Amino acid sequence: MRTTNHLIGILNFLTFLLSIPILGGGIWLSTRANNTDCIRFLQWPIIVIGVAIMIVSLAGFAGACYRNTFLMYLYLWAMFIIIIVLIGFIIFAYVVTDKGSGRNVPNRAYKDYYLPDYSGWLKDRVASDEYWRKISSCVHDSGVCRKSGRVVGGYPESAEMYYLRKLSSIESGCCKPPSECEFAYVNETTWNPVNTGLVNNRDCIRWSNDQEQLCYSCNSCKAGVLASLRKSWRKVSIINIVVLIILVIVWVVACAAFRNNRRMDNDEPYGQTRMEKARPARIQF
Incomplete structure (x- = not known):
């Protein structure tokens, strides 16, 4: 026992x-x-x-x-x-x-993220306006976009070097416009529009070079958060x-x-009873 x-x-x-x-x-x-x-x-x-x-x-x-x-x-x-x-x-x-997963981009090491690729309860919760205000504020306060900048040889990295980086889903979705917008690269968080009218993606309009806004209101940013969470x-x-x-x-x-x-435990009393029965009876004088 x-x-x-x-x-x-x-x-x-x-x-x-x-x-x-x-x-x-x-x-x-x-x-x-x-x-x-x-x-x-x-x-x-x-x-x-x-x-x-x-x-x-x-x-x-x-x-x-x-x-x-x-x-x-x-x-x-x-x-x-x-x-x-x-x-x-x-x-x-x-x-x-x-x-949900990122989409490969031609001639890019990173992936782009699209909200329609995700579905279900978590997507609906994250994408809701009320909840997204809290999440986007959190992403902004985390400084993930501010920290994405790199300096090579005393100079900001070139567009060619940036395209070879493996960005996190949040860096790709929130800190830059979608690749299909075909914006001109200036630095990691500054992109100038070129042919926005030719692309059917509202994130191209939502993008802002204002460092307080960037693509925090974009669907690509919501998709990036979902990809990171997944x-x-x-x-x-x-x-x-x-x-x-x-x-x-x-x-x-x-x-x-x-x-x-x-x-x-249940067998123990039974075993004692059998031993008591096996003992020889005492002879009293």
């Missing part, structure tokens, strides 16, 4: 360790939200799940150490609910970030899937160990 309790304690310690990468992923998403992604609500479910696993694991560990059946029973049910919630959240994350969430989802598989294995083994523990 002690071996079983030790096994359950080890499994709970393992689940406690597994909560760390989940919690770390939520914190990483939170830093991304503060710096570039600017979506501040999606990281909280991950943080809550990580904290919940940590607390439940500690309760299960205490139950195993002190042979508290109620705590162990509570641990197994709570962990089962957490696994179901984690599965649902992984599915949700993949559904809301399922579609990339971040796919990285965290991979970690969550690995942790989920390990959690399921640990939970199944813990269930088997707990069932074995209860069986041994």
Whole structure:
């Protein structure tokens, strides 16, 4: 029985360790939200799940150490609910970030981003005027466009050098006009219009050389934010899937160990009764 309790304690310690990468992923998403992604609500479910696993694991560990059946029973049910919630959240994350990617541009190392390439609940939320005002303000305050400038040999980089850069989705969508606008390059955040009337893209009109505006009101900027968010969430989802598989294995083994523990507890009185019956009767004089 002690071996079983030790096994359950080890499994709970393992689940406690597994909560760390989940919690770390939520914190990483939170830093991304503060710096570039600017979506501040999606990281909280991950943080809550990580904290919940940590607390439940500690309760299960205490139950195993002190042979508290109620705590162990509570641990197994709570962990089962957490696994179901984690599965649902992984599915949700993949559904809301399922579609959308950058389009290759001829003779350019970077990609352009278009809002119609995305769909679903997340796109509608990001593209809404009320919510986009907060996001665009966050992108502006992050200074991502201001930091995109480079100096080579004491001079700003040329157009040819800029075209060979692999820009982030936000740099491409928010800090420059779409390539199809065919604006003339001056520097990373200054472009002069040439043939705007020949292109059916309203972002060409929305672009401004005013460093406070740039393309923050463009659909390409919204698409760039969605692309950045999709990339971040796919990285965290991979970690969550690995942790989920390990959690399921640990939970199944813990269930088997707990069932074995209860069986041994139920068999103990029966075993004592048989031994008492096997003892020879005392002879009284």
